[in-house]
Amino acid sequence: MLEIDSVGDVLVAHLHGEIDLKVSDALREALDRALERLPVRHLVFDFGDVSFIDSTGLGVVLGRYKKVAGAGGRLGVTGLRPPVRRVLELSGILRISQEFSSWTEAVAVLGGGGADA
Amino acid sequence: MLEIDSVGDVLVAHLHGEIDLKVSDALREALDRALERLPVRHLVFDFGDVSFIDSTGLGVVLGRYKKVAGAGGRLGVTGLRPPVRRVLELSGILRISQEFSSWTEAVAVLGGGGADA
Amino acid sequence: MLNRFRLEFPSRPDNVGLARVTVAAFAAQIDPTLEELDDIKGAVSEAVANAIVHGYDNSPDGVVTVEGVLYGDAIEVFVEDSGKGMEDVGQAMEPEFSTDPERLGLGFSFMQTFMDSVSVDSVPGRGTRVVMRKQFARRH
Amino acid sequence: MLNRFRLEFPSRPDNVGLARVTVAAFAAQIDPTLEELDDIKGAVSEAVANAIVHGYDNSPDGVVTVEGVLYGDAIEVFVEDSGKGMEDVGQAMEPEFSTDPERLGLGFSFMQTFMDSVSVDSVPGRGTRVVMRKQFARRH
Numbered sequence A, B: 001m002l003e004i005d006s007v008g009d010v011l012v013a014h015l016h017g018e019i020d021l022k023v024s025d026a027l028r029e030a031l032d033r034a035l036e037r038l039p040v041r042h043l044v045f046d047f048g049d050v051s052f053i054d055s056t057g058l059g060v061v062l063g064r065y066k067k068v069a070g071a072g073g074r075l076g077v078t079g080l081r082p083p084v085r086r087v088l089e090l091s092g093i094l095r096i097s098q099e100f101s102s103w104t105e106a107v108a109v110l111g112g113g114g115a116d117a
Numbered sequence C, D: 001m002l003n004r005f006r007l008e009f010p011s012r013p014d015n016v017g018l019a020r021v022t023v024a025a026f027a028a029q030i031d032p033t034l035e036e037l038d039d040i041k042g043a044v045s046e047a048v049a050n051a052i053v054h055g056y057d058n059s060p061d062g063v064v065t066v067e068g069v070l071y072g073d074a075i076e077v078f079v080e081d082s083g084k085g086m087e088d089v090g091q092a093m094e095p096e097f098s099t100d101p102e103r104l105g106l107g108f109s110f111m112q113t114f115m116d117s118v119s120v121d122s123v124p125g126r127g128t129r130v131v132m133r134k135q136f137a138r139r140h
């Protein structure tokens, strides 16, 4: 369901499989725990291994973003397969996030602070 | 569901997908038509692209073999994934057939008549 | 009518995926595009999650029923619960309306985007029935 | 009891695959091995094909019901038809016994090989119910 990388002030959440009601509680808790424990500012979701996500799953994504946004954190997304891209668009998440071609690129750009300046 | 190759006196039936009641009638008819039309003696089933076969499907295989066996024809099988191998064993088909590592090998051996001598 | 099915299961989160897989395997019988299949899976996921989360307030003791009917070029999907129902279906279906602050309020919007029509019958205290229909592109 | 489902569909050949997919998705919830999953799919395929071919004599107008119950380490699958039933279940379950010359008579043998137990209730003129149980290897 989830692996976490933390590089500098960027937390990267690699999601796996189908993200729906079955995994949403565990996912929310795991992400909140990581956000509390790690000194991160920005949040990147790597959907490369996600075949399906519904509005329950998107709620977890958006809720975690709101937590970091308060402290000036930004949201990156990467690895969007067509059905995932579709609902990220529909939910407006694509508008408030920056899309990258890989999570390492996301880390380089967000973590570098370059686009912040 | 089915593609047919006929090489010399060997008919090769390449099966595809899940072979159950849904496709069994159409498969039986297509194979019977080919056996009538083509001057073949031996029969090879290539299961390389078969993920599932049940006793309904095996009935079609065995029934066609019985047709050619009367005229001295032999049965070859190839491309057996674990679940397919399992039911070929259980049904006894593996005992009355010869297994080959590829359908072209089956054609070479059965068609060459070598093992017949 | 070409084919139909009826699937019943308890209101457990695991079964959202079960409903998705069953409806997708059923819809696949008339050879939809991948995108049509994704749409149907998305709509079913939203409706079943709603039955569990809202209809039964996350209790696993309710029963959710999913039905599918296949026509030559269309599918109808019904998702039903005997849960708490809604007072105001019109309001519930407004984009971003949710009674749960942790949720997006986009379930019904997604269903409407994914399917050609969505209608909802709900009786407070009795339950909710969502009826969705999707026409397939003709390719045959 | 961990989870359960009930699936009903008309006795059409397309639905053998639907039953297989649904039972497999359901069984997957307790993380079986690939071989266990193949066994369950095989057993369901045999029982559902029998309901259609024998129970309803290939008429698409009957209803087949498949139920699954998941325990911590076992699955029970029920396959039921309201078709013609059998006079002699003992004879029907003998290997290679078939009332149809085009068939192998191995359906029940396969079910017994794939599952840990198979029992059959049948009433001539009323229908047949097959109950199968499989224990999963403990890996947790």
Ligand SMILES: Nc1ncnc2c1ncn2[C@@H]1O[C@H](COP(=O)(O)OP(=O)(O)O)[C@@H](O)[C@H]1O
Pocket: A055, C046, C050, C051, C052, C054, C055, C056, C081, C083, C084, C085, C086, C092, C093, C097, C098, C099, C100, C103, C104, C105, C106, C107, C108, C109, C128
């Ligand atoms: N099956 C249901 N039973 C009771 N209430 C429901 C049901 N489905 C939806 N609702 C109500 O409608 C609201 C909007 O639903 P929806 O658009 O799916 O958004 P969300 O699920 O994110 O809240 C829900 O917050 C809930 O109050």
Ligand SMILES: Nc1ncnc2c1ncn2[C@@H]1O[C@H](COP(=O)(O)OP(=O)(O)O)[C@@H](O)[C@H]1O
Pocket: B055, D046, D050, D051, D052, D054, D055, D056, D081, D083, D084, D085, D086, D092, D093, D097, D098, D099, D100, D103, D104, D105, D106, D107, D108, D109, D128
């Ligand atoms: N659901 C059923 N309803 C009526 N008769 C059945 C049913 N299932 C099995 N039978 C009878 O039992 C026989 C043996 O079944 P089986 O071992 O599955 O072999 P097969 O299906 O190849 O005939 C069938 O030929 C049929 O006469």
